[in-house]
Amino acid sequence: MEKQQVLIAGLGLIGGSIAKAIKKESEHYIIGFDISENTLQFALNQGIIDESSTNLDEAALKADIIIISAPISETIQLISQLDSLPFTKEVIVSDTASVKGSVLIAANDLTNKSIRFIGGHPMAGSHKKGIEAAKAHLFENAIYVLSPLDNATEKNVGTLREVLSATKSNFVVLQSDEHDEMTGVISHFPHLIASSLVHQARKWEKKHSFLPKLAAGGFRDITRIASSNPVMWQDIFYHNQSKMSAMLADWIIEMEHLKKLLEDNEREEVITYLNSAKNYRDGLNEGDRGAIPAFYDVYVDIPDQPGAIAEVALILANASLSIKNIEILEVREGITGALRLSFYTKEAQVAGQKVLKQRGFETMIQS
Ligand SMILES: NC(=O)c1ccc[n+]([C@@H]2O[C@H](COP(=O)([O-])OP(=O)(O)OC[C@H]3O[C@@H](n4cnc5c(N)ncnc54)[C@H](O)[C@@H]3O)[C@@H](O)[C@H]2O)c1
Ligand SMILES: O=C(O)C(=O)C[C@]1(C(=O)O)C=C[C@@H](O)C=C1
Numbered sequence: 001m002e003k004q005q006v007l008i009a010g011l012g013l014i015g016g017s018i019a020k021a022i023k024k025e026s027e028h029y030i031i032g033f034d035i036s037e038n039t040l041q042f043a044l045n046q047g048i049i050d051e052s053s054t055n056l057d058e059a060a061l062k063a064d065i066i067i068i069s070a071p072i073s074e075t076i077q078l079i080s081q082l083d084s085l086p087f088t089k090e091v092i093v094s095d096t097a098s099v100k101g102s103v104l105i106a107a108n109d110l111t112n113k114s115i116r117f118i119g120g121h122p123m124a125g126s127h128k129k130g131i132e133a134a135k136a137h138l139f140e141n142a143i144y145v146l147s148p149l150d151n152a153t154e155k156n157v158g159t160l161r162e163v164l165s166a167t168k169s170n171f172v173v174l175q176s177d178e179h180d181e182m183t184g185v186i187s188h189f190p191h192l193i194a195s196s197l198v199h200q201a202r203k204w205e206k207k208h209s210f211l212p213k214l215a216a217g218g219f220r221d222i223t224r225i226a227s228s229n230p231v232m233w234q235d236i237f238y239h240n241q242s243k244m245s246a247m248l249a250d251w252i253i254e255m256e257h258l259k260k261l262l263e264d265n266e267r268e269e270v271i272t273y274l275n276s277a278k279n280y281r282d283g284l285n286e287g288d289r290g291a292i293p294a295f296y297d298v299y300v301d302i303p304d305q306p307g308a309i310a311e312v313a314l315i316l317a318n319a320s321l322s323i324k325n326i327e328i329l330e331v332r333e334g335i336t337g338a339l340r341l342s343f344y345t346k347e348a349q350v351a352g353q354k355v356l357k358q359r360g361f362e363t364m365i366q367s
Contacts, residue, residue, distance in 0.1 A: 008067050017167075060091070087115070094119065116153065141168065141345070181243055297349070309339065315359050319352070324342040
């Protein structure tokens, strides 16, 4: 396709990752805009963008495609700023905000005839923020939601998809309301619960000061996302407020039901409850990677001795297998511990397990 001038407004974790992917995989020209001078300088120094700008209007007038990747409230404000610009050609505008309803309402209010708006949301991320955490492969195999407004043609959607194909994600078109309900269930609400579990532990620590030392794999797994950017998440809850509030009401009813099962010692029913959750959760493992990226994990038993982790890493490096994440689980003095290795793909997961087994390591893939 023709070389496009792509403006990325907001070069944090998500905007930076999109810029890196486009830069790596294509010839498109990338202009970066951000309110942080340091971010722009970093992006230029690292070759993540071709040009930096501190003037949105000037940069926008040069662009064929504008991807706004700022916090949601800022995204809405940036969209309305674009409305008054004297574009001389059609411009595709997209965003990456985690909630689509309020963004599309703002885009619907646009009167500028040159703007073709296509809402966007890559369903991958991290608990980190800022351009330093940006990765070209962040969205590989992830779902990328697109929500075009009526003013965007099939051709516009095709052009945006072509440029974003550098992210190697899988595109799906959703209406904003269904998007916000589904991400509410699968992303936003779990975040609220993760934070509330941390609060619960903190309260109980007043009684048992030793309690944090008992926080093993389970607590860490379920609360990882509580370490995310609080300002971003408040913004998400705010913009998805009505859906979150309905889900919270549902959850409270569910908890009351569970409370009753426990109080009445309904042991069989509790097994049924846990079993049906397990079956559903295990089923999410099947097929391609969806919103849950941690599935390509291999657990490896390692002796608690110097060099053990390096040895595992070296075996994988020699097999040209990249590790997405490495986590040490349950290593206590003098006994066997475990590593959780996360790979980018199913193939790498299987190959990783095979080479480690060949070298005598006890390994496990959770099914
Ligand atoms: N973090 C995730 O896991 C994730 C995943 C998918 C989508 N999102 C969405 O993507 C968007 C960006 O999130 P992020 O994680 O990259 O946040 P981030 O904090 O890493 O980056 C945000 C960037 O926007 C810049 N910014 C703030 N206000 C601005 C403005 N008015 N004009 C230009 N730049 C501005 C900041 O300086 C920063 O560089 C949010 O809307 C978020 O909901 C986040
Ligand atoms: O991986 C994480 O840490 C994330 O929280 C990413 C995550 C999610 O899966 O809920 C968070 C917000 C987004 O809008 C999309 C993805």
